[in-house]
Amino acid sequence: MLTVDALSKTYADGTQALSGIGLSVAPGEIVALIGGSGCGKTTLLRLIAGLDRASAGRVQVDGETIREPHPSVGVVFQEPRLLPWLTVADNVGFGLADVGRAERRARVVRALERIGLSEYGRRWPRELSGGQQQRVAIARAFVPQPRVLLLDEPFSALDAFTRRGLHDQLLDLWAESKPTILIVTHDVGEAVTLADRVVVMRPRPGRLDETVAIGLARPRDPVSARFEEAVRRVMAALDRSLRPAKPRRDLSPEGRAGWW
């Protein structure tokens, strides 16, 4: 259970990046955060990961408050960020420093098998394509079996074909250990493909807007009518979020998300 409670972030220069974020994600649930650039999606993820300190509010995972990076919260960044001086296998096993050598090896081999890169274990990251590198980065985040996995636009630098394949692989890995997933994206199709719920964000200061429940069984067929209908609902919510903010009392109860 990931709980975000009244989280705010104000930078030293006075810019308010996030204001009063409230969100709770059930174990094993996949939530997509969607919104234009500059609405604080990445900032929110960094706060939840414990990489940055919040100005107010708190983040909890299963009741434990996150103040700094925590083994139960994994992160996949926009770029693969593989460590270039380690082989692919050593990158995947990087989070298993405290695990015995034999077990670490076994888990790395299994992870590489799952992402279809078994033969690449001894290669250097630079020898892999962008899509392959991001697969390795995803495997690296899954291997320590975090309870919460945060993904920050992990597929935005990839072409549509590669992206489709990676969606499947992500869901595949997720189905195994069922971590809670919070994924930031600016691609509506991606959000509907992956998420149980889509939360729309508004900029300046970044805050949560509407939540759209997707309610489709997996695997999802992107050309089905129900999928398209879900995409339309998310699009509509996104559209509403782009209009100038109205006074709070005008918002219908269904349109509200979180605590504010």
Add this chain to the structure above:
Amino acid sequence: MASLTGTAGAVPDRPARRLPAPPARALAAGAAWLALAGATYALPEEGDFPYTATFAAGALGIGLALPLAALLSSARLSGRLQRAGARLAHGTPWLAVLALALLAWELVTAKFALLPMPFFPPPQAILEVFLDDWPKLGGSILASLKLLAGGYLFGAAAGFTLGVAVGWSKAVGYWAHPVLRFVGPLPATAWLPLAFFVFPSSWSASTFLVALATGFPVTVLTWSGVAGVNKAYFDVARTLGASPRFLVLRVAIPAALPHVFVGLFMGLGGSFAVLVVAEMLGVKSGLGWYLQWAQGWAAYANMYAALIVMALMCSGLITLLFRLRDRVLSWQKGLVQW
């Protein structure tokens, strides 16, 4: 179509059995060495050089061996031989030029005495030094290597440690930075007079100076390497549960290694300079001392021999460092080849 099949049919199925002729290049290079041998042996000399015949015999040997080696390696007896042959073929033009240069040197010194004699000895006089004075020369190399190794390793280790500390810790950086800026650019040789009376022995003083010359560039480059590590790597490592210690040892240091090696190269160059000066001025052994000694006794052939040996030693050490770097940084692409 018919002509195509006709051509294909004309190509023999198997490589020819008979040995192929050695390439013309190898023959030409061999001829150059033979000319050197002939001129050295046959022409009258202006002076008395006991090793003229030996030198000529050596040139003769190379002149005969070159075409033979080319012949052998082109016979495709084994892959290894073939690779050696390819290297030889690559070096052949250089070998030819070397023979011609030696020939010119031989002619202007021993044969026609166009250059003033004691200052410009002929090649056989230098050969004489190698053959007769090798125990002293060898001892000097060992002494130099010992001094250099001690100072370099100490300086590199200290510089690396200090560099990591300065790059990582703000507090260490605050105190070390002004000192480094003030003292670092001072050439290590400037400490020489001070070092020789502060330290108990000239050996420890020289070790300190070599370490100083090595340490400064290693410190500065390690520092800049550690300070310049992409913050994204630290974020990744932290989300994967890395402790601060782990961040230094497994992220900051490996990421900084390319810089560290630049520092090690610069330090090695600086340490050579300090080594020779220290040996000339204080230490009573080593190649620098040998040079000084040879000059003092007007033994110019010995001086040239020592210079050649010194060049080989320095170049060999740089090569060694390059090998080490290529091994350690094999994850990097596009490294400069030495």
